[in-house]
Amino acid sequence: MRPEPADRYPLLSVRNLSKHYPLRSWWGGKGSVFRAVQDVSFDIRPGETLGLVGESGSGKSTIGRAVTMLNPPSAGTVAFEGTDLAKLSAWEMRRMRAxxxxxxxxxxxALNPRMSIGDYVAEPFRLHRPGMARAERRDEVEGLLARVGLDPRFARRYPHQFSGGQRQRICIARAIALKPSFIVADEPIAALDVSIQAQVVNLLQDLQDELGISYLFISHDLRMVRYLCQRVAVLWHGRVVELAEADALYEDPRHPYTRRLLSAVPVPNPVEERARLRAASLLPPADPDAIGGLVEVAPGHWVADTRYS
Ligand SMILES: Nc1ncnc2c1ncn2[C@@H]1O[C@H](COP(=O)(O)OP(=O)(O)O)[C@@H](O)[C@H]1O
Ligand SMILES: [Mg+2]
Known part of the structure; x- marks a missing residue:
């Protein structure tokens, strides 16, 4: 299974990534393992947004933390600009974190309630640019706050003085401080009011245009993913069951689980709702082990080879 983009060198290349968590048995002895993520492969191109969708518990956050090495994979490789992250020394990984x-x-x-947001946004500079003069750091922080749509004078304030959307802007300001080329956004708008969600998504998009950032955009909001992402990977029980250009995935979903996910928005009319549920009952097999590797069914459109009993 090699779902590689043909046209551009990938920024991030994930191959056969698995993450297992030990299961402790009830008597405290050594138990088996829980396979949270199994044999997942995908690439992210420079400047691209890849959507990662799936129900709660499907392994989305586990993948996000594995590709950033916050919680390294149990197996498989994560290569960033061709460098295998597992092979970096602690010092090299520190530089890569920027x-x-x-x-x-x-x-x-994510915010520290006892730290002013100016100090919070300045922290990456303190950690990675220790030689930076105070005044220069202050200017950088003010510029970052302005860039994410906040008044630079807010730098003295504390997290509790802000709304949810403003707090997410503060986190984004800090995330872009060192001009990263890749950001994992794990459900970044799920906790925000619907009226605020589009603003934050538009900010992420503007930053992408300006700074050329690539995103792994993790979400269960299928409409937002379609709006924001060029390609989408569908996760089910820790496995990618479909990976395609967003338009192909939404207009021509091939895997039964993707179809179910796309039909999961309830309809108020009871007759239509019954028909919808009937269509949705074309379920994938209950056994995740029936899901095999990806097969390319159309150019760039990958679907898991699935056994049906
Ligand atoms: N540290 C952990 N120890 C044990 N199980 C975990 C741990 N983190 C996540 N899991 C399990 O792994 C599965 C995937 O979790 P997660 O990646 O958070 O899913 P998602 O983000 O899609 O909701 C879940 O069943 C979850 O309970
Ligand atoms: Mg999650």
Whole structure:
């Protein structure tokens, strides 16, 4: 299985990534393992947004933390600009961290309640550019706050003084401080009011245009993913069951799980709703082990080879 883009050199290349968590048995002895992510491969091209969709518990965050090495994979490789991240020394990984950032679902949890947001946004400079003069750092922070749509004078304030959308802007300001080329955005708008979601998504898009950032955009909001992503990977029980250009995936979904996911938006009319549920009952097999590797069914459109009993 090699779903590689033919046209451009990938920025991020994930191959056969698996993540297992030990299961402790009830008597405290050594148990088996829970396979949260199994044999996942995908590439992200420079400047591209790849969507990663799937139900809660399907392994999306596990993949996000594995590709940034916050929680390294159990097996498989993650290569960034051709460099295998597992082979970097601690010092080299530290430098790499400046280029790979993460934005999370809950900005309030990411922020430090006792740190002014100016100090919070300045932290990457303190860690990675220790020689930077104070005044220069202040200018950088003010520029970053302005860039994400916040008043630079807010730098003295604390997280509790901001709304959810503003807090996510603060987290984004910090994430772009060192001009990363790749950001994992793990459900970055899921906790925000619907009226604010589009603003934050537009900010992410503007930053991409300006700075050429690539995103792994993790979400269960299929409409937002279609709007934002060039390609989409569908995750089911820790496996990619379909990977395609967004238009191909939404207009011609091939895997039964993708079809179910796309038909999962409830319809208020009870007659239509029954028909919808009937169509949705064309379910993939319940056993994740029935899901095999990806097969290219059309150019760039990959579908998991699935056994049906
Ligand atoms: N540290 C952990 N230890 C054990 N199991 C975990 C751990 N983190 C996640 N899991 C399990 O792995 C599966 C995938 O979790 P996650 O990646 O958070 O899914 P998603 O982000 O798609 O909701 C879930 O069943 C979850 O309970
Ligand atoms: Mg998650």
């Amino acid at each position: 280029r790979i950032q993460m934005v999370f679902q809950d900005p309030y949890a």
